[in-house]
Amino acid sequence: MKNPLKASWKRPATWFRWHRWLGYLIGIQLLIWIIGGLIFAIVPFQTMVKGKDLVSKPSLQLPEQWQLNFSKLTTEHGALQGLQSIASAHGFALRLQFKDKNLITDLHGTPLPKPSQDQIQTFAQQLYxxxxxxxxxxxxxxxxxxxxIVKELGTRTNIWLAQFKDSQNTRLYFDANTGEYITVRTDAWVWYDFFWRLHVMDYSEGEDFNNTLLRIASMLALLMMLTGVVLSVRNLLRKRF
Known part of the structure; x- marks a missing residue:
């Protein structure tokens, strides 16, 4: 007597049924992967997404004969571990890195005050x-x-937004405490990030492309492809094409 279960695997209807149900389970995500891949391939990343043509970061150069009183800083905050020049709404500034904190100061090591709205406006127009x-x-x-689901600045808070009216709906962001320029965002960046999160199936941070959802979806997509291959091979062998 033949085993009904074993016999069912030989029937094309069984493979077609599995292929169809796998299509129901994973079809939408497959479409998202295809649309996302197309967007990633055709949208200019540096110009449209990153907005490189929309913002010109100012060149930073220390004034001649500039000198900082490191001994005073060491006494107040411990040993200085790093020094970086940055652009802020106050002009040229320094990021001083200590063991337990970072300070944004002017050229003489004095902490910067919070920038005003007028200072942010002037700085944004200089960068744009x-x-x-x-x-x-x-x-x-x-x-x-x-x-x-798209977070333009992640979890950052307390920021200035400079909104420009152009085809990209350009937005420049600045730190509200120091006036430091953070980044530029556009509508193209939002849509790119949106499809990236859908692509990797990480809807919170968009950075984990080894998550459980993606693994499950990938295995289902592979099974769908394999069942399709079996059906195609059977049709080719029986000359049903």
């Missing part, structure tokens, strides 16, 4: 290289999510 006009400068406690 697009063809739009500055629409608004706002102080935000946090950046609202875009498209429900």
């Amino acid at each position: 290289r697009g063809h739009g006009n500055l629409e608004a400068v706002r102080l935000l406690s946090a950046v609202p999510r875009q498209l429900a």
